[in-house]
Each structure stands twice: as structure tokens, then as C-alpha cells.
Amino acid sequence: MRERRWRGPEGPKSPVALLVALVLASFCLMTLDSTAGGPVDSARRAAGEVFGPVEVATATAVRPFTAVPHWFRSKDDMQQDLIALQAENSRLKSDLATHDYDKNRLEEYDGLTAAARSLGTSLVPARVVGMGSSQSFSRTVTIDAGSDAGIRPDLTVLDNDGLVGRVLRVTHTTATVLLIVDANSVVGARVGRSMQVGLLHGRGALGTDGRLDLELVDQTAVPSEGDAVVTWGSEAGGPYVSGVPIGKVTHVYSSVRETTQRAxxxxxxxxxxxxxxxxxxxxxxxxxxxxxxxxxxxR
Amino acid sequence: MTWLRALVAFAIVSFALVLQVSLFPHLAWHGVVPNLCLLVVVGAALTRGPQFAMVLGFAAGVALDLAPPADHLAGRWALALVVVGYVAGQVRQGSRGDSRPASGTVLATVAASSFVGTSVFALSGVVLGDPIAIPELLEVIVGALLWDLLLTPLVLPPVMALFRRLEPALAHMNG
Incomplete structure (x- = not known):
């Protein structure tokens, strides 16, 4: 009979037992997380409280440098707008610091201000400090405003171009936002011209492929290309407020079998x-x- | 002392995680960023063997699963990185004898680990019913693999040196 000796935790034993144990632990974690309101939610929150401020600090530290590749990469005006917005925002911050609340100097927030005015609500400005990778197959970002800034789950997030997404969960200093291009995102939408309603599904892709699929409820209504689509919104104001511009129709497909129009x-x-x-x-x-x-x- | 080592190892993982989430999205290609946590796990596997790498992979995976802005089912990255720790650890066990793996071995290990890690994560999503299109999946796997290989010369040497210094006696004995 061979003597089995304990060689310490790092001993050169077969790692298969540990592999099985850790794989099972992963499955346990998945099972725990699939039940809502379980211990994983509080763990997630705790991780957010720890990693959130670190992400904010890192994003702030790298912001001056990240403008450089942006500048080289950008071909569309949008990047230029963002750079201008950043510059103007920092100028605004210095203005705020000197208590110079001159309204004429608030051009930097013009886009957001216009959005707030047309929606009749208030906007908390925030910056994106973390972005989920494509490897995770979910489109989520972290923003540097949390419950301290008055943010709670299921609020609408937009920028000066249109709808961005909704808040999933918050910590004290950060919030996680589900982008509307996420494959699990569903937004009630309305075609601006015909007032037809439908459901907007994300495709899970970013960039130029970042398209959304609109399925209209009424199959006789055919949206035309170029029509603007805005959020439908709900009575309670819940996940999405109504009237936020989302995008414009680029293609229309009709599916006879499913009796729906897909745009x-x-x-x-x-x-x-x-x-x-x-x-x-x-x-x-x-x-x-x-x-x-x-x-x-x-304010 | 063991606790201190664990703490340092987890600090490296956290640093990698924060860079991955907050810095690299600015350089991302179609949203694909280098998986620095995976590279750290591979580095641990190549210097310290599969046991340590699997435990570190589990910790790194749980951190990836829980830290914002993650929203997928927790445990999926943990599973993927445990498998990565095991696979990369086998390379080290296979090349027992020379204490420092050749750069070709490191690159091949990173390529295999990146492929395995991203695939395991994606397949767990497919099994759980996530809407993932196959062309997009392949694009992400290849993109992640190229990114990880590109970052290997920058990330792996310091990470491996650090892990070697954390446990010089053991690395020498096993290597």
C-alpha cells in the first residue's frame, strides 16, 4: 500500500479534484444568482461599492490621455462634438468652483438642457467611467453618479443625441447602466410620423453595427425609411420616460409568417x-x- | 505570510480588472478589450502551477462577475477562468524542468487560454439561453485572442516575475 503524504496546499497533487471543486463552486454561484434577491445581489452591491470609486478614479486619471486615440480614430463629427463638450464641461466646472453661475456660460450643457426642458424633468449629469467588454456579451456601462446623486434603478439615461439606456443598479457613488443595444434590452418605442408603437430589441453589437430591431404591434403599419423613433414611455414614468429620440429607420422587413413588421x-x-x-x-x-x-x- | 501573498495576488487581479473596465474600452475594437484578468491567471499558471492558478482564476472570475458594470449571471467568468487556470497549468506541468517557459510557449499558452476562456464564457451563455449570434461570437473570440496576444509581451513578463518573487522557493522547487 502506498503511503499518501500531505505535501501542503501547493503540493504537486493532481489538480483535477480542485478543478471539479471550483467548477462546482461556479455552478453554485450561477444557481444562487439566478434566484432574485439572493446573497449574490448584496455581493454585487458590495463589489460595486469597492470597485466603483476605483473605476471613477481610474477613468478620471486616464481621461486626458484617452482623448488622444479618440482624436486619431475619429472620422465622424460626433467625436469632435464630444471633445468640445469635454472642454466646455471642464470650463463649466471651473465656473462652478468660482460660484459664477452665469447662465450664458452654460453652453456646454445645452444639449442636455434642451432635453430636460422638452421632457419636463431634471437631469443628473454623469460620465461613463467603465464599459463592459464584448467578451461578456452584455452591453453595460458604469457611470460616476450613484444613490448619493439621487439615482435609483430603472431611471432613463440619455445624452444630447438620444436614448442611452436605463439604470440597472446603483451603489453610493456609481450606477450600472444597461445600454439599449444590449441583446436583453427591450424598449417600448413609437414611430414619430405614424405614432405606431412597437418593441425595440438590441442586437448586442456596438459601433456601426449597433443597430436595433423594431417590431411593430400593428402589422398593417409600414414605417418608411428615415422615420424617427422615440420612446413610448409608460404612465408611471418607469424604465423609460416618453418622447426621448432613439434613432431613425434604415430598413424595413415584413415577415408574413410572424405577421409583424420588423424595422x-x-x-x-x-x-x-x-x-x-x-x-x-x-x-x-x-x-x-x-x-x-x-x-x-x-441647481 | 500566505495571506499577504493572497492579498498581493488579488491586488494584481483587481488592478487588471480596473484597467480592463476603465482604460481599455477607449482602445477597444468593436467593444473587444484585452482580457487582462485572463493574462494574470495565465501568468500565475505558468509560474505557480494549476492549483494556485485555478484558485486565482476563480477569485478573478468572481470579481469580473460582480464588479460593475457586469450584469451577466455571476459565476460564468469564474467558471471560464478556473478552466483557463487548469489548461494553462497543464502547460507548465508538461514543461517541467526548465524554470522559465520559452516565449513561444507563453504565446501559445496565452492563445489557447484566451480561446478556451472566451469560448467557455460564451458557451455558458448559449447554454443559459442568452441571445448570442454565432458570427458575432466568432468575431469576439478571434478579436479577444489577437488582443491578448498583443498584450502578452507587456503583461506576462512583469506578472510572472512578480509571482515568482512572491514564492521564490516554491517556484524553484516545482520549476
């Missing part, structure tokens, strides 16, 4: 280059930063 929507927002966004909050929300009110003022 491909090109979103206004460039999801590969998100930076400054606004979170729609109820008017009068307490926040740790300047909130853009419905009448266009900063």
Missing part, C-alpha cells in the same frame, strides 16, 4: 464613444451635484 433602427447615440450622459430624475431630487432642471437652470 432596423440606427440609433442616434454612438455607443462606442459614450462619455457625458444625463440621468432623468424626478424634479426636485436631492443630489450631490448640480442638477439640470426642467427650465434649463442648474
Amino acid at each position: 432596423v433602427i440606427d440609433p442616434y447615440v454612438d455607443f462606442g464613444a459614450l462619455d457625458l450622459v444625463g440621468v432623468v430624475v424626478p424634479s426636485g431630487t436631492a443630489s450631490d451635484r448640480a442638477v439640470i432642471e426642467a427650465n434649463g437652470t442648474l
Whole structure:
């Protein structure tokens, strides 16, 4: 009989037992997470509280350098707009620091301000500090505003081009946003010209492939190419507020078998280059930063 | 001392995770970023063997699963990186004798690990019913593989040196 000796935790034993144990542990974690409200949710929250501020700090530290590749890579005006917006935003911050609330100097928030005015709600400005990788096959970003800024789950997130997504969960200083291009994202949408309603599904792709599929409820309604699509919204104001521009129709397919019209929507927002966004909050929300009110003022 | 080592190892993983989430999206190709956590796990496997790498892979995977902006079912990256730790660890066990693997071996290990890791994660999503299109899946796997190979010369040497220094006696004995 061979003597089996304990050689310490790092001993050159067959790693298969450990492999099996850890694989089973992973499956346990998946099972735990699939039940809503389980311990994984609090673990997720705790991880967010720890990693969130680190992500904010890192994003702030690398921001001056990340503008360089952006500048080289960009061919569309959008990048230029973003750079201008960043410059103007930092100027605004210095203005705020000197308590110079001159309304004429708020051009940088013009886009967001216009959005807030037309929606009749307040906007909490935030910046994207972390972005999920394609390897994870989910399109989510972290923003640097959390429950301290008055943000809670299921709020609408937009930028000055249109709808970005909705808040999934928050920590004190950060929030996780599900982008509308995520394959699990469903948005109630309305074709601006015909007022037809439908459901907008993400395709899970970013960049130029970042298209959305619109399935109209009424199969007799045929959207035409170039039609603008806005959010439908719900009575309670819940996940998405109504009237936020999403994109425009680029292709229309009709499926006889499924008796629905399917249209491909090109979103206004460039999801590969998100930076400054606004979170729609109820008017009068307490926040740790300047909130853009419905009448266009900063509070 | 063991706790200190574990802490340092986890600090490396956290650093990799934060860079992956906050810095590399600015350089991403179609949203594909280099999987730095995977590279750290491979580095651990090549210096310290499969046991350590699997435990570190599990920890790194759980961190990837829980840290914002992750939203997928927790445990999927943990599973993928445990498998990566095992696969990369086999390479080290196979090349027992020379303490430092050749750069060709390292590159091949990274390529295999990246392929295995991304595939295991994606396949777990397919099994769980995530809507993943196969062309997109292949694009992501190939993109991630190229990114990981590109970053290998920058990431693996310092990571492996660090892990070697963390446990010099053991690395020498096993290597």
C-alpha cells in the first residue's frame, strides 16, 4: 500500500479534484444568482461599492490621455462634438468652483438642457467611467453618479443625441447602466410620423453595427425609411420616460409568417464613444451635484 | 505570510480588472478589450502551477462577475477562468524542468487560454439561453485572442516575475 503524504496546499497533487471543486463552486454561484434577491445581489452591491470609486478614479486619471486615440480614430463629427463638450464641461466646472453661475456660460450643457426642458424633468449629469467588454456579451456601462446623486434603478439615461439606456443598479457613488443595444434590452418605442408603437430589441453589437430591431404591434403599419423613433414611455414614468429620440429607420422587413413588421433602427447615440450622459430624475431630487432642471437652470 | 501573498495576488487581479473596465474600452475594437484578468491567471499558471492558478482564476472570475458594470449571471467568468487556470497549468506541468517557459510557449499558452476562456464564457451563455449570434461570437473570440496576444509581451513578463518573487522557493522547487 502506498503511503499518501500531505505535501501542503501547493503540493504537486493532481489538480483535477480542485478543478471539479471550483467548477462546482461556479455552478453554485450561477444557481444562487439566478434566484432574485439572493446573497449574490448584496455581493454585487458590495463589489460595486469597492470597485466603483476605483473605476471613477481610474477613468478620471486616464481621461486626458484617452482623448488622444479618440482624436486619431475619429472620422465622424460626433467625436469632435464630444471633445468640445469635454472642454466646455471642464470650463463649466471651473465656473462652478468660482460660484459664477452665469447662465450664458452654460453652453456646454445645452444639449442636455434642451432635453430636460422638452421632457419636463431634471437631469443628473454623469460620465461613463467603465464599459463592459464584448467578451461578456452584455452591453453595460458604469457611470460616476450613484444613490448619493439621487439615482435609483430603472431611471432613463440619455445624452444630447438620444436614448442611452436605463439604470440597472446603483451603489453610493456609481450606477450600472444597461445600454439599449444590449441583446436583453427591450424598449417600448413609437414611430414619430405614424405614432405606431412597437418593441425595440438590441442586437448586442456596438459601433456601426449597433443597430436595433423594431417590431411593430400593428402589422398593417409600414414605417418608411428615415422615420424617427422615440420612446413610448409608460404612465408611471418607469424604465423609460416618453418622447426621448432613439434613432431613425434604415430598413424595413415584413415577415408574413410572424405577421409583424420588423424595422432596423440606427440609433442616434454612438455607443462606442459614450462619455457625458444625463440621468432623468424626478424634479426636485436631492443630489450631490448640480442638477439640470426642467427650465434649463442648474441647481 | 500566505495571506499577504493572497492579498498581493488579488491586488494584481483587481488592478487588471480596473484597467480592463476603465482604460481599455477607449482602445477597444468593436467593444473587444484585452482580457487582462485572463493574462494574470495565465501568468500565475505558468509560474505557480494549476492549483494556485485555478484558485486565482476563480477569485478573478468572481470579481469580473460582480464588479460593475457586469450584469451577466455571476459565476460564468469564474467558471471560464478556473478552466483557463487548469489548461494553462497543464502547460507548465508538461514543461517541467526548465524554470522559465520559452516565449513561444507563453504565446501559445496565452492563445489557447484566451480561446478556451472566451469560448467557455460564451458557451455558458448559449447554454443559459442568452441571445448570442454565432458570427458575432466568432468575431469576439478571434478579436479577444489577437488582443491578448498583443498584450502578452507587456503583461506576462512583469506578472510572472512578480509571482515568482512572491514564492521564490516554491517556484524553484516545482520549476
